[in-house]
Amino acid sequence: MSELRSRAVVLSFMMSAGLAFAQTQVNTAIVFQNPLAIPPLIDPAAENGEKVFTLTLQKGEQEFLPGKHTATYGVNGPYLGPTLRLHTGDQVRMKVTNGLGTATTIHWHGMELPAVMDGVYQVIEPNSTWEPYWTVRNQASTLWYHSHLMGQTGEQVYKGLAGMIIVDDDNSDALQLPHRYGVDDIPVIVQDKKFDSNGQFIYQPQVDSRAGPQGFVGDTILVNGTYAPFLEVPRGWVRLRLLNGSNGRRFNFGFDDNRAFYQIASDGGLLVAPTEEKRLIVGPGSRAEILVDMADGKPVRLMSFAVRDADHAASSVAKFFLNSFRADADEDQEFKILEIRPTTETGLSAPVSQHLNSIPRPDPRLAVRTRVFTMDRDSRINGQKMNPAVVNQIVFKDDVEIWQIVNQSPNYHTFHVHDVQFLVVDRNGKAPEPSDQGWEDNVLLYPGDHVRILVQFKYYTDPHHPYMFHCHILEHEDMGMMGQFVVVEKGTKNSQVSVDPAYINVFSHNTDMRP
Numbered sequence: 245m246s247e248l249r250s251r252a253v254v255l256s257f258m259m260s261a262g263l264a265f266a267q268t269q270v271n272t273a274i275v276f277q278n279p280l281a282i283p284p285l286i287d288p289a290a291e292n293g294e295k296v297f298t299l300t301l302q303k304g305e306q307e308f309l310p311g312k313h314t315a316t317y318g319v320n321g322p323y324l325g326p327t328l329r330l331h332t333g334d335q336v337r338m339k340v341t342n343g344l345g346t347a348t349t350i351h352w353h354g355m356e357l358p359a360v361m362d363g364v365y366q367v368i369e370p371n372s373t374w375e376p377y378w379t380v381r382n383q384a385s386t387l388w389y390h391s392h393l394m395g396q397t398g399e400q401v402y403k404g405l406a407g408m409i410i411v412d413d414d415n416s417d418a419l420q421l422p423h424r425y426g427v428d429d430i431p432v433i434v435q436d437k438k439f440d441s442n443g444q445f446i447y448q449p450q451v452d453s454r455a456g457p458q459g460f461v462g463d464t465i466l467v468n469g470t471y472a473p474f475l476e477v478p479r480g481w482v483r484l485r486l487l488n489g490s491n492g493r494r495f496n497f498g499f500d501d502n503r504a505f506y507q508i509a510s511d512g513g514l515l516v517a518p519t520e521e522k523r524l525i526v527g528p529g530s531r532a533e534i535l536v537d538m539a540d541g542k543p544v545r546l547m548s549f550a551v552r553d554a555d556h557a558a559s560s561v562a563k564f565f566l567n568s569f570r571a572d573a574d575e576d577q578e579f580k581i582l583e584i585r586p587t588t589e590t591g592l593s594a595p596v597s598q599h600l601n602s603i604p605r606p607d608p609r610l611a612v613r614t615r616v617f618t619m620d621r622d623s624r625i626n627g628q629k630m631n632p633a634v635v636n637q638i639v640f641k642d643d644v645e646i647w648q649i650v651n652q653s654p655n656y657h658t659f660h661v662h663d664v665q666f667l668v669v670d671r672n673g674k675a676p677e678p679s680d681q682g683w684e685d686n687v688l689l690y691p692g693d694h695v696r697i698l699v700q701f702k703y704y705t706d707p708h709h710p711y712m713f714h715c716h717i718l719e720h721e722d723m724g725m726m727g728q729f730v731v732v733e734k735g736t737k738n739s740q741v742s743v744d745p746a747y748i749n750v751f752s753h754n755t756d757m758r759p
């Protein structure tokens with residue numbers, strides 16, 4: 245905090261007068277004329293008691309903008325991938341074939357699975373197939389899969405290597421919620437892009453001399469890979485599974501007529517009860533499910549309203565600082581995202597379930613230790629960049645721990661932990677907001693924030709194959725704002741922990757983080 249304070253005084257003095265940041269609606273003139281693409285559901289093969297999904301990573305070409313053909317990456321298609329629908333308890337196997345002509349990985353974001361299936365170090369070379377398999381432990385939730393190649397995640401996800409995963413369970417099966425995929429239960433993958441005059445993606449991350457490495461932000465919104473999309477829905481409750489698939493932009497979701505909506509799920513599962521909101525900020529990599537009532541038959545636009553760090557400042561000093569020094573490039577911009585048009589068909593209009601899930605209150609007294617993670621301006625965590633040869637944290641299976649995350653930089657960050665869904669204990673010493681009270685795998689930290697989360701790794705141990713924790717601004721991640729941990733049986737000695745030498749060689753794919 246002291247670093248932030250001293251910087252606040254200096255910078256607010258330097259930048260005091262004359263900087264007016266007006267809220268900008270970036271795409272005022274957009275005409276919603278393209279039907280929203282709904283990613284197809286894969287029908288898995290049944291083999292030896294497993295559900296087997298075949299995913300082919302490929303280069304492609306897609307006409308996002310009229311008459312322009314953009315070079316892309318995709319999964320079983322030119323851009324993005326199919327939706328994988330799983331059920332808790334399923335034994336699944338993914339046959340992932342790399343037809344990109346360049347190395348990649350596929351990470352199952354939010355999944356609780358063995359480290360060797362996690363898709364970070366498991367590089368898939370061109371023309372080869374990777375076959376991870378696991379038992380689905382997660383509860384009903386909206387997860388996703390995406391490239392996680394060290395140093396190239398930002399570029400590969402930006403080109404399109406991502407898709408949605410929907411997990412159902414016995415609880416969600418029994419709830420009265422919209423559940424007709426693509427009809428009233430809609431995947432909504434929101435991403436911002438920049439296009440050149442030929443319609444090609446521009447990907448040029450920036451480093452600001454004062455604020456440090458910037459998350460990429462674009463000026464054009466795609467939803468499920470559709471530009472200027474509209475969606476026809478029945479008159480009734482509509483469930484939007486919002487996935488922020490952007491590299492570096494936060495979305496502050498809401499509707500242009502200011503109607504209220506109900507959040508029903510966070511990253512890792514259903515909330516205890518629907519929570520009424522008019523605005524909902526979702527950081528890059530995170531998900532939220534919302535219900536919106538379309539019974540009145542009126543079309544409405546899903547929006548992203550301005551995000552302003554100063555509005556979320558942890559202290560008056562930080563607020564003053566953030567008002568004068570706006571470090572985050574995604575601040576103050578407003579977008580129209582998706583036009584939702586009710587048809588004359590009647591949809592689900594009965595009351596939805598009011599009790600959705602049971603979530604334990606996070607009790608910090610259960611924690612056996614606290615680990616501190618400090619995120620700084622120069623894309624470091626605890627003063628270090630990712631080093632594949634170093635295990636930063638050794639965690640015992642089943643231990644309940646508090647991880648205290650401190651954002652000591654003038655930029656926002658997120659903190660994503662692999663192999664776990666966690667609960668927020670408190671944010672800046674206060675109980676979390678309702679939207680922050682569910683299971684999460686990726687928590688947003690405004691500049692100056694300190695957030696305590698309760699984590700527990702319940703299923704897998706492996707002293708030689710680490711999991712990652714990192715900022716989910718992909719440019720920060722690629723610059724090494726990442727560390728790794730192993731989960732081991734209680735009593736394992738530090739001397740028994742080491743990184744598989746084959747994993748360290750993965751860094752031949754990466755120029756920035758090679759040891």
Ligand SMILES: [Cu+2]
Binds near residue numbers: 657716720725
């Ligand atoms: Cu970051």
